Amino acid sequence: MPPRRRLAAAPPGTKPLSKRSSATRGAPTRGKKGRDAVAQNVNNKSDDGERDEEQEQQQEQQQEQQQEQEQNEDKEQEQDVNEEQEQNDDDHDEGKEKTKKQAEPLRRGPKRGTGRAARITKPTAAPAQKRIASAGKSGSGKTNATAKARSKQLDLDREATRQRDQSTAESSGSRASKRKREEVEDEDEDEEEEEELEEAPKQKKPRGGRSAPKKKIKVQAEEPKPVPTSAKSRDTNLKAASAPKTAPKKPAPRPRTRGPGARGAPFNEVPTKQLDVFVFGEGSSGELGLGSKKHDGKKPIDVKRPRLNHNLKGVVALACGGMHCIALTHDQTILTWGVNDDKALGRDTFWEGGTRDVDDEDDSEDEDDTGVNPRESTPGQVDLSVLPEGTKIAQVAASDSASFILTDDGWVYGWGTFRGSDGIIGFSEHARIQETPALIPELKNITKLACGSNHVLALDLSGKVFTWGSGGQFQLGRKPISRLAGPSVGLTPQPCGRFTKKHRAVSVGAGSYHSFYIDSDDQVWAWGLNNYSQTGLSENTGEDDAMVLQPQVVTSLQDHKVSQVVGGEHHSVACTTEGKLLTWGRVDGHQVGHPSSLFNRQNSVYDDNKKPRILLEPTAANGIKATFVAAGTDTSFAIDEAGKVYSWGFSANYQAGQGTTDDIEVPTAIENTAIRDRRIVWAGAGGQYSVIAAEAEDDEVKDKEVEDKEVEDNVPNGD
Template identity: 70%
Template sequence: MAPKTKAAASKKAAADKVSKPAADKAAKPAAAKPKASSTKAAAPSKPASKSAAKPAPKSTAKPAKTAAAAKKSATTSKATAAKTKAAATKKTAAAKAAPAIKKPVKNSNGKRPIDDDDDGDAEPSSSSSSASEASQLSEPRPVKKPRVATSAEGPTGWRKQVVLKRRKRTVVNNPVPTILLDVFVFGEGSSGELGLGSKKHDGKKPIDVKRPRINHNLDAEEVGVVDIACGGMHAIVLTKDNRVLTWGVNDDKALGRDTTWAGGVRDADADDSDDEDEDEDDSGVNPLESTPTLIENGELEETDIICKVVATDSASFLLTTDGFVFGWGTFRGADGIIGFAKDIKVQPAPMLIAPLQDITDIACGSNHVLAMDINGKVWTWGSGGQFQLGRKPITRHAGPTATLTPQPCGMFGKKHYAVSIAAGSYHSFYIDNHGRVWSWGLNNYSQTGHYDDTGKDDAMVLQPKLVDSLKDANVVMVAGGEHHSVARTKDGKLLTWGRVDGHQVGQPADLFNEDNAVFDENSRPRILLQPTQVPDVNTQFIAAGVDTSFAVDVIGRVYSWGFSANYQTGQGTTDDIEVPTLIDNTAIRNREIIWAGAGGQYSIVAAEHESDGDSDGSPAVNGH
């Protein structure tokens, strides 16, 4: 019975060896010696090691072995070795596939590896054990984590993480504005557009401001505003110490911060009193939306110095001194929300806009953005339904989100490049290095300066086209409204063109004739076809709202004209202002205005603060 007992023992030892953790990454193909392999594999467990070492003395105690038994033992050893090798191979494959030790993508092009874990950039050594790998993963790494964007996904507000590309070093050094501004607001404020908060100040309500009023929340000495932008129903400012503040409507996250308010809507039946001295919060405006407040940092880093702010109807954007663009909010089209980026519907906080870099200027329309790089190339993105992006038509298969990635428009090179950009609601401009103006987009009121198909609802200029009527005008600045446009020449002339029926162009009634205008069925002027000079105004700055315009003259006086139903002209009336009219009230009468801007139903003008002050220390990211 000795051979049978020996064979059984050998078979049992082989089975024990396969069942123990011999098939780990340390297992080698050379483990054809079952006894040595079994002893080594059992090392992590001391009791198992002792029992596994016993069969060796048995085989030496009884050397007599039949040929059949020897053959059977050899066969068993070979089978055991094969099983051990297969188990080791399977274990190694499983270890390679395990997400906990997934190797990051090799970073050879300056981009961040796209890795959901992102616990470090070091590639694990192939010779390291599972224990050491687990230890490395549990320890903190001294590697800086990539910027992660949080974006709202769908109506439920679930957020998705997006790891962005690493930013490359650039040669751009955009200047930072330094002039401190006193900010004056007027127009509709029922949604917090004026930034006056929700309470009365000096006995005045923060809504329906008929004439310019100083915004007490933006004190030049304490806050120090140096740049301003007006969106459709929100506004954004940059301060002297690199902070960004926003206020207004936040339905599409255009404010870049949370404005959830526990106050909610007032109960109209709760208080029917006629007391003239009502509750200070009687405006019903959300105080978190109506008060200028810091945005969230999002993907902004400590080294980011902001030099410009701009806004669309539902989004906001920042330009940094080193030529990068950040944004948040969303873009809308004719059918509602398009999205902010390819896989992001609404972006709640600053996000780096790829692939833009070396950008020197940015401009916004209602739902599209222009960016100009250091080489004078113009990039566009956003809603393109009226060809305001100046690109070739997007194919149906590409889908509506294809326009959300910045791409160049037009043909640019060493001999032809942009030096300035501007945008109307649905049309766009750039001025080239020869002083010529190019335009594209919606043209139903000749707002691009081209009068082909003027008067037709679907009239559009598909790609950048030279505005012949401005060829010799030496234009240095352009601004666009919804259906009209304004330009300033090098010698201060004011030019306007486009829609007339709301007095958007500010031209006297006797100017229009059959040669320069289109009339309606009642013989009233409807469209001014070509850029035409407005008399008696010498400008240094121009701006346009939806149906309202502004011009600042060389001595700092500001003029307005156009649609005024919500007091957005600052003239104290809801009647349209037919021609450029001086805004004159005690708040700004003796002030030198240097900037103006307008949203949908409100406007802002700014004067240089009378006593400039320097900020203390180096700017911090968004003031934090």
């Protein structure tokens, strides 16, 4: 019979173990004030071998319990950090100004991270650790029942910790949901930053003496978005966002690669022969292109005789509008100068100067600066980036308020506007004033352009004539497609008649308010304003509202083979293949260039004062074999085979180039040093100025001309 085991005496001050406590020997019991110390085992049933085995099991269990306690400790520490972060977020919701002060250290990282590291490195001892330490001091009196009791108690502790974590997570989720609803009302950027700050503390913190700032700095580097800002900082950001930004420059229109305007096979001849340009006339609006200051001691206005324009080099083609000019150079540059009120120059000419005190006694007529806008009076380049690469320009043309260019492959570009009796009509259906070059897509395969004051004619390869612009005097030669459309109905180019293979046009011409074309049978067709018989037709001649509505054959020219026909405001000029110079129309300003003895009751219409007013039919001028003709408003020019230029008509502003303001009755050769012995090949005129061009010559010859011109300056009636 084994010896009877005796119960160990209970330590002083402890109560005897109850039946329940004896069933769970070694397990801590709970009293009213908390858990009591762990009871010691009173029975020792094992021998020394069994005791050693139990001690090894207890040590393994203690190690496992320590690991579990460390995990619980980490969870509690993370929960503490989460609760601290949630408190900071709540503070942000209560006052945005206070949040900014809290967010500033968080953005920097190290200062705030140091505080958290101190909390992690110096945790308070948990009750479970105390229990384990107490149990570790129990010595060899522990049994399997004691180990089981401790294990059960640890399970209870873990369950309590899990429930506490779950409760805290639910509370945290509730607060996060509340913040999310509030942040939806704020900016999206603030919402993203709040989520970032909510996620950042959930990273597992290092144990022991290691601190967290480096980890925090790493998170900030990975997510560099700013934290939520206060109301003051948000206002600053809004002001910065609303600060004026430099408006991007408007891109130039791209050249077309397909459809209208696309580069095609060239068929128009491109001019290459360079010209010297000579100008004369009033020039007070810059239409002479001489600039705004004196050059070689001469003013750029009131030029009495032809003067070489020193601003124009390498010009190969020109055109004159009412008060502006356009030129093409040998390197395919377009230059414009003159009045730009309706954007006829196709470029910006804004200038803030041009004013002076008229009462200032210091001002004198000898001042170098005339006060004319230098950006208008000096030839300037037009941006042609809208043209496809490789495009060449074959012709330039100008009306009173618009300019046009014709390419070698038959496309037409223009800018400016058209005017009618009531003001601006528009440039096209889509643009009232076209400031820069734009394609006219309705026109293709065009071979020639001709401009009146406010209308244009275009001839295509098939022999059709298109017209567009102002049609108030029926100068478009076609019926309006709508009675309700008003004057703008004529802004779209359309054929002015029926053209076939048997009836096709070969040339076009225009006066201010009337038009012409020459057909393949050498017949001249005319239409438009006819109050001075400027069309060559006798319909309602002499009446103020006399008009030819549609193209009609000019029977008075059937006996002549006309090669070129042009018009002024109320007169017309033509030349034939034989060199005849023909004129007709208004005569009271000597526009037709015939002596008074020519007029009679048979060929002219007289006014109430018994003076001739209208030359009814084309009449040849004697003594000139013309090859080229041109007409301004009331002034005309003709160039003969030898390259001499003749002028006649109205000359109140020196636009006849004869050095006088008196009208020139008959065609008179222009003679001065500037153009003497020069072969003139082109002429043009506007309202109060004129331009002629000669074949360019070597610099040595030009120097000699300058010397001769200086001598002529001392002669009366010089320019």
